[in-house]
Amino acid sequence: MRVKYAINLGILTDTSNPLYAEQQLKNALSILDDSYTHSDQSKQKALAYDCLGIIERRRNNYDKALHYYLTALEIKEKAKDSSKIGRSYHNIAMLFRSQGKYDKAISYMKKALVMRRNDSLDYGVSLSNYGHFLYLKKAHDSALIVLDSAKNYFTAPLYLSDVNRYKAKIYRDKKMYKKALELHKKNLVIYKKEEKIERLASTMKDLAYSARKMNQFDKASRYLDSSEVLAAQYGNKSLLGHLYLERYKIQRDQKNYKKALFYYRTYKKYRDSSKTLEQSARFEKLVLEFRFKQESYRDSLQASTEKIELQRVAKTQRSQKRLFAILFFLAVIALVSLFFLYRYKRKIALRNHQKQELETELLNEKVNFLRFKTERLLMDNKMRIDFKKELLDTIKDLQTKDSSSGVIERYQTILVQLKNQITTEKRLDSVSEVNNMSEANFEIELAERFPTLTKSEREICHLMYLNLSLKEIMNVRNATLSSIKSARYRIRKKLDVPKGEELELFIRKLL
Structure with missing residues (x-):
């Protein structure tokens, strides 16, 4: 299973990732050589060597590819598998075709035809390629006979399209362009149905x-x-370059040399980007052909004027293109910079807004809690007032009934204390409404201006702002006199109150 998966991975990735494919195939061969004992060992080894040969052929490493093909052929001959042997002959023939050695390619393809006769599809493929080899050898009539014979072995449209394509090339070389057009149109129908975009684009060029x-x-x-x-859809720059070459030839044949020059230069750009020897040779041929056309009109005043005009236009276009490229580059940089600056500022603003919202929410929670606490305290205070009023009325009633001097004295003392307590608690009750209205703003402003104050110190400041005495603050805070005095001392320090000025007056002036 490891061997089969490794070889299948090699087959699936030999085009997209040839290095990975080569590694998988060699791993499979390593297992086959070391510890593989299955009955299909020779079959798997031959398949791996065939795949390695295909990879090297695509790299133009023809000697290495031939070595792999011959190794696979040797294994197949030992196994006496005629159909697989025919496949090896076919591969070797295609390798010699890639090298331009058409005689050797034809000889191996003939061997492949003998071995593959039992499989109609394989035999048809080899026969079709054999006809193509004959076309490359300029044996057009023989090639047509072979290709017509190959059509009898195909039922799939794509295989028939290959035969049509080879025959169209022959008709084109024989200047039978009408027949070539008919075959190309048949292929268009096949490629549209099979959704072969690359072949559609190439066929359009042939048309x-x-x-x-x-x-x-x-x-x-x-x-x-x-x-x-179509070529632009899958980014075939080589085909795009050939399209501009064909446009150049159309304009040249129509003697529109100005347009021809433009298409010729466009083709040159595509040709330079591809960097292949074949395209370089074609480009040099186009250069010589164009220069010949220019020199043929050198003695003509019209041709000379056109030449000067073309040079001027070309120079102006080059300058404009450079300027546009620079301006475009600067514009892109400016837009990118503005975009990142906008994002940065927006991020900072969003962060500050979120921080402010959190702080406001926290402060509102604190204010609401303090308001609740104060309201509760004031409610309790009001209940105490009512109770003490009732108590005071009772004592007064007792005082009128009992004339004993000791009891009267005692009642009078209680009366004085209760009156003082009621006065204090009435003051607390009287500031309830003011406290509800000003508490939130007072706490917020005090916290903003003096952040060092603690929550307890801010609450004491609020009570002093409401003009409560030390004793009243002690009652409200349920604290001792010494703790309230200590808090006042800390508050004076933190508020930086001048010496000799009352703290309560300073707080009221301050806020």
Whole structure:
């Protein structure tokens, strides 16, 4: 199972990640060589070597690829598996085709045809490629016969499209452009149905070529436009470059040299980006061809004027492009900077807003708690007032009934104390409404201006602001005289009250 999965991974990733595929295939071969004892050992080894050969062929490492193919062929010959041997011959033929060695490619493809005769699909594929090899050898008539024969072995449309494509190339070389157009149109139907976008784009380009050769320049331009849209979808820069080459040729054939120059330069950009030897050679050919056209009109005043105008326009366009590129780059930098600055400021503002909301919410909770506590205290105080009034009335009643001097004295003392207590608690009750209205604002302002004050010290400041005496504050706070005096001393220090000034008066002036 490890061997099968490793080989399958190699097959699935040989195009997208050839290094990983090569590693998996070599891991499979290592297991096969060391401890593999299954009956399909030779079959798996041959498959792994075939896959390695394909990877090296795509890298243009033809000697290494041939070594892998021959190793796989040797294993298959020992196993006497004729269909697999035919596959190896087919691979070797395709390798020689990639090197341009068409004679060797044809000889190996003939061997493949002999071995693959029992499998109609494989035989048809090899026969189709054999016809293509004959076309490359310029044996057009023989190639057409072979390709027509290959069609009999195919039922799948995609395989038929390959035969049509090879035949269209032959008709194009024989200048039978009408037949080539018909075959390309058949392929368009197949590729649209199978949703093969890359092949659609390439076929549109071939249609444009044949239409141009038939002097159908408008039709050729429409085919090129359709091909460009499709090629842009999957980013085929090589095909885009060839499309501009074909546009250049259309304008050249129509003697629109100004447009031809533009398309030629565009093609040059695509050609330079691809950096392949084949494209470089084609580009040099285009350069020579264009220079020849320019020199052929050198003695003509009109051609000279056009040449000067083209050079001036080209120079102006280059300058404008450079300027636009610089301005665009600066604009992008400015926009990015503004975007990040805006994000930063918005983030800071949001953070400050959240912090302020949290602080306000916390302060409101504190104020609400203090208000609740004060209201409760004032309610209790009012109850005590009512009780003491009732008690006072009772004592007065007793005083009128009992004339004993000792009792009267005692009653009078109680009366004085109760009167003082009622006076104090009435004052507390009288400030209830004022306290409810000013408590929240007083606490907030005091906390903002003097953050060093504790919650207890702010509450004592509030009671002094309401003009309560030390004794009254002791009763409200349920604290001793010494603790209230200590708190007043700390408050004077924290508020920085000048010597000789009353603390209560300072607080009222301050707030």
